[in-house]
Amino acid sequence: MSTLAYDGGAMLGRQLRRIRNNPGLLILTQTMPITMLLFFGYVLGSALAMPGAQYRSFLVPGLLVATAANGLMTGMFQAAQDTHRGVMDRFRTLPMSRAAVPLGQAAADLIVTAAGTVPFLLVGLAVGWRVEGSALEAVGAIGLLLLFRFAMAWVGIFLGLLTRNEEAAGQLGGATFILPLLSNAYIPTDGLPGWLRTLAEWNPISAVTTALRDLFGNAPVPDGAAWPVAHPVAGSLAWCAVLIAVFAPLAVRRYAHGER
Amino acid sequence: MTSTYAVLSEGLERRFGEVHALRGLDLAVAEGTICGVLGPNGAGKTTAVRLLTTLLRPDAGSARIAGHDLVREAAAVRRRIGVTGQYASVDGDLTGRQNLRLFARLHRVRGPAGRADELLDRFGLAEAADRAVSTYSGGMRRRLDLAASLVRRPDVLFLDEPTTGLDPASRNQIWDAVRELTADGTTVLLTTQYLEEADRLADDIALVDRGRVAHTGSPAQFKALIGAHVEVVVTEADVMVKAAAVLDQLTGTEPSFDHDRRAVTAVTRDSTLTLPRLVRELDAAGVPLLDASLKPPTLDDVFLRLTQEAQEAQEVQGAQEEERAA
Numbered sequence: 001m002s003t004l005a006y007d008g009g010a011m012l013g014r015q016l017r018r019i020r021n022n023p024g025l026l027i028l029t030q031t032m033p034i035t036m037l038l039f040f041g042y043v044l045g046s047a048l049a050m051p052g053a054q055y056r057s058f059l060v061p062g063l064l065v066a067t068a069a070n071g072l073m074t075g076m077f078q079a080a081q082d083t084h085r086g087v088m089d090r091f092r093t094l095p096m097s098r099a100a101v102p103l104g105q106a107a108a109d110l111i112v113t114a115a116g117t118v119p120f121l122l123v124g125l126a127v128g129w130r131v132e133g134s135a136l137e138a139v140g141a142i143g144l145l146l147l148f149r150f151a152m153a154w155v156g157i158f159l160g161l162l163t164r165n166e167e168a169a170g171q172l173g174g175a176t177f178i179l180p181l182l183s184n185a186y187i188p189t190d191g192l193p194g195w196l197r198t199l200a201e202w203n204p205i206s207a208v209t210t211a212l213r214d215l216f217g218n219a220p221v222p223d224g225a226a227w228p229v230a231h232p233v234a235g236s237l238a239w240c241a242v243l244i245a246v247f248a249p250l251a252v253r254r255y256a257h258g259e260r
Numbered sequence: 261m262t263s264t265y266a267v268l269s270e271g272l273e274r275r276f277g278e279v280h281a282l283r284g285l286d287l288a289v290a291e292g293t294i295c296g297v298l299g300p301n302g303a304g305k306t307t308a309v310r311l312l313t314t315l316l317r318p319d320a321g322s323a324r325i326a327g328h329d330l331v332r333e334a335a336a337v338r339r340r341i342g343v344t345g346q347y348a349s350v351d352g353d354l355t356g357r358q359n360l361r362l363f364a365r366l367h368r369v370r371g372p373a374g375r376a377d378e379l380l381d382r383f384g385l386a387e388a389a390d391r392a393v394s395t396y397s398g399g400m401r402r403r404l405d406l407a408a409s410l411v412r413r414p415d416v417l418f419l420d421e422p423t424t425g426l427d428p429a430s431r432n433q434i435w436d437a438v439r440e441l442t443a444d445g446t447t448v449l450l451t452t453q454y455l456e457e458a459d460r461l462a463d464d465i466a467l468v469d470r471g472r473v474a475h476t477g478s479p480a481q482f483k484a485l486i487g488a489h490v491e492v493v494v495t496e497a498d499v500m501v502k503a504a505a506v507l508d509q510l511t512g513t514e515p516s517f518d519h520d521r522r523a524v525t526a527v528t529r530d531s532t533l534t535l536p537r538l539v540r541e542l543d544a545a546g547v548p549l550l551d552a553s554l555k556p557p558t559l560d561d562v563f564l565r566l567t568q569e570a571q572e573a574q575e576v577q578g579a580q581e582e583e584r585a586a
Contacts, residue, residue: 010365018353021392086349090408093313095339096366258315 004097011104012111015078019112029074030116033067034123040186041127048187053128058219059186060129061141061212064117066180068149069205071113072156073173075105079160080169088161089258098256102161102248106153113149117142132217141215144236148208151243158251184229185209190222201226204243207235266291266416266447267312269330271321273471274307281307283471284321287449289416289464294438294448296462298455300567304471305451306345309420312449313343326415326447342409345420345451349405352394356385356404359393360411367412379407383437399430406437417441419450423457435461455563469567486557486565487529492542493551494522503547510541522550527557 019026037059045055079102082088091101121129131138163169180186183205189197200206211232213219221232228235267289274282282304289295299305310316312323314334323330326340350359357376364372380386383403388396393404402422409417419438423431438448438461452458458465459479467475467482475482490511494503503524504515511528518525535554542549 007366010362013365014351014354014358014362017358018351021353021355021358082351085352087351089315090343090349090363091366092315093338093341093343094363094366095335095368 004099004103007096007100008103008107010096011100012107013104015104015108016111019108026112029112030119033063033116033120037063037120037123037127044186056124056127057129058188058213060121060124061216061218062180062185062209064120064145065148065205065209065212066183066185067116067120068113068145068208069152069179070176071109071149072152072159073169073176074109074112075102075153075156076160076163076173077156077166077169078105079157080163081160081166083161083164084166088255092255092258099252102154102157102251102255105157106150109153109156110146110150114146117145129218133215137215137217140233141212144208144211144215144233144240147240148204148236151240151247154244154247154251158247158254161251161254179203180205183209184222188222189225189229198226201229204228204236204239207232207239211236264291265289265324266326267295267323267449269312269321269323272308272311272318272323273320274311274316274318281471282311282318285311285468285471286473287323287466289447289449291447292442292445293463294442294450294461296458296465297449297451297468298453298458298465298563299451299468301453303468305468306420307471308468309343309345309418309449309451313341313418314338340415342414342417343420344402344405344409344422345418350393350401350408353392355390355392356380356396356400357389359404359408363408364411369412372411375411379410383407384433399426399433402426402430403433403437406434410441413441413444414446416447416449419448421451421453423452423454431457467563467566475566482562483557484529484531486562487527488531488533489525489553489555489557490528490533490538491523491525491551491553491555492538492547492549494524495548495550497522499547500524502545503542506542506545506547510538528554 037056040063041056041059042052045052045059048055050058079088088101159172160169163172183200183203185205189200189206192200207228210221210225210229214221214232221230228239265288267287269285269287272282272285285304285308287295287297287308297305297308307316311318312325312330314330314337317331325337328336328340330337351362354362357380360376360379361372364375369375377386380389383406385400385404385407388400393401396404406419406422422438423434426434435457438450442448450457450461462479464476464478465482466473490507492503492507494500497519500517500519500522504517507515507524507526510533511526511530513526513528515524515526517523533554535552538554539549539552542552
């Protein structure tokens with residue numbers, strides 16, 4: 001276990017050094033949700049039935065979760081690039097813990113997300129979003145967000161190891177933008193036709209978004225929703241547990257075996 | 261017995277779908293020596309290295325690296341090997357120094373920063389140490405790659421085509437570094453398409469062809485297989501036959517003629533044949549000589565000849581099988 005902690009720490013250091021060497025990508029990924037908040041909040045929000053300020057409060061938790069979900073692209077692209085360029089093979093020939101490479105990546109993703117949440121929420125405050133519940137609940141909301149981001153990192157790393165090629169990973173990454181569109185991140189799901197609503201509410205993004213809205217006190221839990229959304233905190237924890245339980249072992253296995 | 265071999269493989273096999281990349285690779289590399297694995301593209305050299313460095317699992321066969329079983333003791337094998345090649349690479353988005361420190365840390369080297377600086381100096385990368393590796397030239401990258409395999413001195417170093425695509429100066433630097441390593445007791449297994457590389461570096465050569473070791477021996481033994489080239493150029497076309505008779509007598513092989521150049525060539529396995537003797541004999545026979553040469557064969561000759569022989573043998577076998585089937 002101490003081997004894993006040490007090697008994982010070294011791999012985390014590698015990812016953070018890469019970001020420091022090349023901060024352009026970080027700035028891009030951090031400003032993206034802010035741009036979307038302003039665009040969706042003022043442009044699209046103007047056409048919605050919900051009043052603008054209320055929609056922006058509704059949108060802030062949605063974008064936090066959507067960004068965390070799309071964050072799977074970071075791990076996916078990195079793992080695919082490392083495999084394609086051959087660094088992964090060097091790691092595989094080193095006497096290091098088999099889980100260290102994916103764990104270091106997931107940990108780096110978590111730190112970057114945590115850091116990026118601060119400027120995003122400051123802009124949120126500027127456009128009218130508020131913590132309307134207790135401070136403890138707000139801390140819980142951030143904790144849940146990071147847990148979800150950690151789960152998505154494992155999904156991304158596994159997919160990246162599977163595709164093994166930067167281009168394929170890039171194309172697959174584009175497809176992940178659809179995921180938040182099929183959830184309640186940007187719009188309430190109660191207006192959707194029956195089957196589509198069920199589909200959107202079983203999207204893990206919907207459970208986590210609802211939990212954040214509930215914990216921040218931005219919007220109540222909708223009536224008549226599917227179980228993960230009707231019980232958003234339990235639903236989110238369950239989704240994260242399932243995603244980690246499935247994808248973390250798959251990613252480690254895939255890393256350890258390569259094309260063996 | 262096994263302890264005297266740093267690499268010992270028996271019957272390693274590996275398939276990729278329909279492709280039978282290795283068909284029973286037997287390889288024995290004595291400790292502290294350099295073994296050159298030579299072969300044409302697609303012979304299975306890279307697959308062999310990937311198997312021996314734990315990157316791929318064999319379908320059949322076994323191997324011991326530095327005394328440890330390749331499959332059952334993969335972790336122990338990884339502690340004792342270094343790998344550099346076409347694929348085991350470094351991180352292009354990190355600087356040279358950051359790369360070496362990372363690998364030193366992962367190898368549990370005491371004082372990773374100091375070790376990184378030492379290697380940067382030794383491989384002439386100190387000046388570029390703080391630049392991203394993606395800005396390095398091919399030669400610098402390859403040197404860094406080799407340095408990364410040496411952060412902790414490996415018992416066995418695997419080099420997969422370490423100098424492919426490098427300029428002669430960079431190639432020499434890599435060769436010098438490899439020689440220094442074996443002086444310290446490291447065993448090196450290197451694959452190469454360059455016969456010169458195997459000739460200059462290797463104590464032993466294993467010629468790999470179609471997933472098997474087709475021939476092993478020292479570079480000198482390989483050359484002795486083919487013998488030396490004798491060539492004489494005469495002044496008049498009509499004395500070529502006379503020259504050929506002398507060559508036939510001296511070498512015991514049938515000479516061949518190049519009528520345009522008025523040259524007669526033959527191959528000799530007689531290591532006592534010298535150029536003065538050749539000239540004296542021809543002169544005594546009254547052959548008016550314009551030029552005479554006695555050249556050791558290049559590994560290229562050996563390589564071509566051995567792979568051709570293997571090819572022909574296979575074709576004969578194939579034809580026989582077809583006949584039997586018909």
